[in-house]
Amino acid sequence: MKKRHLILFLITTIFLGCSDQNGEGAYQDHPCEVGDQGVYINESDEINEANLLFDDSRMVIQYVTGHPDGDYYHMYSMGVSPVMDLYTFAINAGDTSTLDQNFNVTAGSYLTVDGTPYPQNNNVVLNTIIGGSQVGGAVKMDFEGDYDPWDDGAFRVVGELCVEIDEVINYNEFVYITDGTNLKVVDVTNPISPSLATSVSLPSSHYVKVINRSVAVVGQTASSEPYVSTINITDPESSYVAATTSKSSSNTILTDAIKLDNKVILTDLHSRNKLFVTATNDMEEIGDAHGGFCITNLNNDHLVLLDGLGVSTYKIGFNFQLTFPFLPSNVSLLWTSLVGNRFDKIENDGQYAYVANVEGQKLIKLEVNASAINQLSSLNIGGHPSALEIYNNYAYVTMSPTLTTPYNAGFDGIKMIDLNTMQVIDSVMLTNASGVVVKGIYAYVTDANGLHIYNISSGSLNLISTFNQGFGNYISLLSY
Template sequence: MKNIQIVLFILFATFYGCSDQNGEGHYKDHPCEVGDQGVHINESDVINEANLLFDDSRMVIQYVTGHPDGDYLHMYSMGVSPVMDLYTFAINAGDTSTLDQNFNVTAGSYLAIDGTPYPQNNNVVLNTIIGGSQVGDAVKMDFEGDYDPWDDGAFRVVGDLCVTIDEVVSYNEFVYITDGTNLKVVDVTNPLSPSLATNVSLPSSHYVKVINKSVAIVGQTDATEPYLNTINITNPESSYVAATTSKSTSNTILTDAIKLDNKVVLTDQHSRNKLFVTASNEMEEIGDAHGGFCVTNMNNDYLVLLDGLGASAYKIGYNFNLTFPFLPSNVYVLWTTLVGNRFDRIENDGQYAYLANVEGQKLVKLEVNASAINQLSVLNIGGHPSALEIYNNYAFITMSPTLTAPYNAGFDGIKMIDLSTMQVIDSVVLTNASGIVVKGIYAYVTDGNGLHIYDISAGNLDLISTFNQGYGNYISLLNY
């Protein structure tokens, strides 16, 4: 790497709207014009203009090969906050991209600072002027557009960025598994030969959810342990606890989490549900006073939540720029006769919601609209669900009995269900089956004996490997 001088990553200043950069230690030369790595930015017609360099001791520029959607550039910083992550598929001269709330080939680029994505309400376009794919190649991108982080007037952002590729690496895939003692990070890049990347000590860890490329959250059940841990996973092999939130009468047991814009909705077993900001650890109670078991986001239109009173739909709107306090409006509650359980799970396929119900040993298909939640069909699955995943017109459900009646009988394993017919098409018996995530052609399943990886490309569960160290409770991975 080149020996680059220091300062601050300017996009952090842009992202948070810092407006006093002129004359405060910024680099006097335009980095791209003198062959350095850094950024030149002009915000709001020269009100906020600066030339800043990247700190070479903290910045890594990777060219990544082997991703299913194509090669990409990953630029990230290490060490103290702000931790920056910039991903882009726009690797060739002439490529253009926009900034989305997740990394996808349609938009092409994704930027996050300390796990918080660049504001959604932006029209910034990035143009790749000089591309590269080898160590030492110089890459130049310019950018221009408006963003309005607080709905109080748009900022115009114009500038360019220059970097030099430090290393060429292969795309890696990791799963994150809680086992009651640790958060295990397992490298499944080669699904035939998984390996343990690292352990993060988290006693009584149960729930885990990957929020984005930089952040995962983990819940712990023991009263003396934190309510929630924010895990920095920017470098999965070196994952660590970045922040914690203590238990209290308001923070009891974390049961589920979903990303909503640049925030996270948390369900809490015994208290109000929360709206959480990973970058700042801000938390706001939302909704009704009773606890929640699981939640799903229906097309950025409704939150569908299950609790002890039944399934509820909350209108959230298509374009939500959420600020505290956020109070979604309850538009419908379904069946007070439904008995909820903290291990129930609800997911959706973009058209319907699907509820895996522990008490009834059922998979319930739901239609959600502005005036009602309608039960369309019910499948008896013959066991008590522990996890649910909806993927490509299939439901994958892990089930396991417990030591306590009435949950001490029933199927133990995983079932694959065709959602168009609501029929089981394959099943595998396991031991204390606990978690399931699906990505691409693989299903990753945890039970008491390990992590089991199945090829699902043929419409069935074809076991290709078992990793004994991968036993655990919940499992999560990054879905683009």
Template sequence: MEKIAIVMEMIIHKNIMNLLKYLTIITTFFFFSCSSGNTQGGIPITPCDVEEQGVSMSQGNGNLQYTFNYFYDDAKTIVQYVTGHPQGDYYHIYSTQSSPFLDFYTFAINAGDTSTFDQSWNTTAGSYYAVDGTPFPQHNTIVLNTITGGTQVGDAIKITYNGGFSYLPSIALTPVQGDFCVTIDEVINLAEYVYITDGTNLKVINASNPLAPSLTHTIPAPTSYYVNTFNSVAYVGYFDAIEPFVSFVNISNPPTSNIFGSIAKGGNYGRLTDVVQVDNLTYISDEHKGFHKLHIANTDYARVDIHDVMSMVKKGNSLAIIDFSVGLRKIDVTNANTPVITNTFNLTDVDIASYPHTSGSYHSWTRTDGTDFYIANINDKKFKKFKETNFGYNLINEVNINGYVTALTIEGNYAYITTKASSLAPLQTSFDGVTMVNLATMTVIDSKPLNAASGVVIKANYAYVTDANGLHIYDISSSNLNLVQTYSNGFGNYISL
């Protein structure tokens, strides 16, 4: 990075200097994880030449010609091959570091494909690149050429680029050329089906085309409010005391989904609040009766702890749970059959309250980004970030979300939170809608008002949000919430993929 600063200081004209600085940030795609850089005259070691992940770039005119080579930090760069989009398969390459967040999308996935940068996603006319949600400026003639494409994890991708670029229309185009090479980390499908509880039914909705979802199947589920899916099973929780604690739904063939078992409420089971999968076991949290360990195939059910639990999330070999007795608490599940309750907890900063309402229950939620833990609180209307230490969970940052949480999900660098009010005290005043939070800065970057917002899930570059008016699908590829479709028959209480 020091070499770049030296090179820039050699350029006298201030406008050109600022332009090249911006070009260095923009056109090198993902140089944030660079490990080396060369000026012309040094030994050029381009990532593509040594079969590494990274980018090379040459820029300038005449004697002001500079070459930069950077190698990516694999841990901070995610390369996805995404299928199921109505306009075709695409690559999504993005960073998982702190700001600046970098996103690159392209439908040019086959050898010989070409594209140009576009100002919006969801167009086969070009590729899309953004830094912290700001699109690549249109003042350019840069053309991308796919040299090597791939469709499987481990496949190498090579894309070259060349053309001219100017950050401002008044400045002449500066020639830019180079190439970048990456390796596919994961292959994912856009959501084909979403599962929504609406208090009367479990609805199975085909969302393979996010622009035109359709109802595929319904299963009677009176007072159903919670749903989550693991390994071809949907777990449905019910609000009313005469309905089951949980039903198990076979979703291996979504159009013919059916309930194949359930557990009744009673002395050992109260009201379901969350579900996680641990190996071949299912853990279910219960806001009245603790949390439970289930082996569904063997109908082997056991209560692990009697303290009320509001939510839980798995990270590595442990669960973080919101325990009514001690706040955020750690459970060691290295041996899934014999979970161990630890002394790692935080009571001070965690809201352990829960409040019933007509179609479910308000309670705090916890999720993780794989590094830190996050809690969307009820009483103080805040979203909080915690770091696990040997002595407990330490609060390190928080942001006001102005509402009582109904659902929380984390994907990549962002959290998505639905909130709404209740007629019951003390929950009468609340923002009603979906809120998007930047996890690195813990700031709200977008929000959309809704009507009784109740659930949110993320798949690829879409957010699926439920409220009383329907299923709202937002394009999140530009690091904000852009509504692309509302499906009125998708109204509900909660949603899962």
């Protein structure tokens, strides 16, 4: 009898994803009727009724598009073991599936617990009562069947599962990481179980930027060729070097890249800015001999550039006719309150520009208008930035000390900053933190120990997995 109770408890925790009933209050009699997310068991051989609510901070519901067999739901728990993964192609009202041992089964469902397919022996059927395809959409399923995980006699279980969609993503989600030797393509479609999709040999690879669904550019730091490698990523798992651009007296070290229409603007550490056409791999000089540190496109109205000659931030007039070259006659020097560094980064949130400054260990908020760049606020972040990402009113900054004075001290890790208050709301210590990109509810962070994936949906950095092979320098992904 006790064993039967234990089995039922395991089923409950599996479907609930290790919920803790939201941590407060009394249980709802029937969560799937009152609008909460959870599971209601209304029939079993041992217990007549049982229910449990989902803890939203530990449960993620995705509507996933782009799979060859069709769209599907991915429901998973995180944070503590056991970690549940439930995939089902039964996404429309009236769809029915049975639990299977394989994922790629049209209209099927696949359940794992801590990576183990589960249950092993069953005829459990899932019926979709309500289906959704947008964030916030309600999903409701009922399940029933005989369950026998340990071959000691099956028992029957009947109940309902109800959830709300947290995000809509594409089936194929990849991040691209340079590590000085290779460009690593890491499959993060399942964020709790990332894997290496392929590795492209690129000696001295440093900077990487995904331009579109077909092209990524990689900058290399060695004095030998090449300067930039153009990578075909049409099929991420078969990425390859499509073309290279040679070094020259004006091609030294690529520091940043942004996409403008069908072209790419590059900044170079020791030389001038360049207009790079990735389709033909042609490169045109579009600036004077200033060294360029970083650049951002603010509302297709202004380019904000941190330039190496005056070590200052410039505002550059911009339109889709591309007013080039970036010569002093076309550049307005509007702000000189910054000592720059090649690792400085500029990003924007559509309204303001933000500079992560290595020398001053600061995140600086700037207002950009037709006549001036004005500093609105400055936050001491206590370390030397290595990467900056702006996403949904938050800044994510990785920082790492170096061997070079005065940059050999300070915070090593990532900090999450509320841009409305310009205050740090969370931080995680790492080892030589080097890169960060954010998409959906995940922040992907690289350091010397690997690729760390954090769930950020609760307004903090919640680690859900680490991929040890994911260590590297810069990291990039397809951002749309």
